[in-house]
Amino acid sequence: MSARLRAGLPAIALALGLLAAWELYVDLAGIGEQLLPAPHAVAQALWDSAGLLWHNFTVTAGEVLLGLALALSAGLALAVAIHLSPLLRRALYPLAVGSQAVPIPVVGVLLVFWWGFGIFPKLVVIALICFFPVVVATVDGLAAVDPEQPKLLRTLDASRWQAFRFAELPAALPAAISGARIALTIGVIGAFIAETTTPTSGPYPGLGREILSDVNFQTARAYAGSAILIVFAIACFYALSGAERKLAPWHTRARGETP
Secondary structure (H helix, E strand, O other), X not given: OOHHHHHHHHHHHHHHHHHHHHHHHHHHHOOOOOOOOOHHHHHHHHHHOHHHHXXXXXXXXXXXXXXXXXXXXXXXXXXXXXXXXXXXHHHHHHHHHHHOOOOHHHHHHHHHHHHOOOOHHHHHHHHHHHHHHHHHHHHHHHHOXXXXXXXXXXXXXXXXXXXHHHHHHHHHHHHHHHHHHHHHHHHHHHHHHHHHHOOOOOOOOOHHHHHHHHOXXXXXXXXXXXXXXXXXXXXXXXXXXXXXXXXXXXHXXXXXXXX
16 A cells, blocks of 8 residues: 555545445434535436536636636736745735625626626636745745845856846745645635636536525535535645645655655
């Protein structure tokens, strides 16, 4: 048995125990399926509606990944600008914080007015929700760099950009990846919000819209769609952890992880 499989056994055992407790609770409490379906009913709905859920999932997964790419691009650019310019820090940081309090339904209406019923308004909503953890983590990572490193490079005739490229940016990379991992899990929630607050064209509106339409009449299928989103978020989180082992192996070694 591999070390990673052994490391995952406690989480698997806990998940199975929670499912068993859920099944037992529904059976003993006599709760109706429309209120809380048992795990076996959710599994049956997942099997019966596999095609429908899969097509909607591919729509949502694409939105999450594209929205995250947009959030990473905007977040990293904003973090670098804030780090390099005290004036921009004073001007942009409060606006970035305030953006997280904007009611998404209000913004969603405006985005649809600007860009129609396609995918782009949803990507903007996801990026708006996701970019802030990237900004905060990257700014903090850049601020935590040993100031002697850039100074040493500048004494060797390195430009400001070279000092940033070879000292500050690599040192801040683990923090930026941590922000991206947080943003990715939030992005799944962001996709749900985007799909339920902006109109959708096409036969498959995404899992968010599907869950919302199922929650009152097809509760087991709504739970099945939610389970897919949960598994997707977990898979993406650990995939990004794997990317961190490749991009910043020194950081994973410092935490005692295998690169």
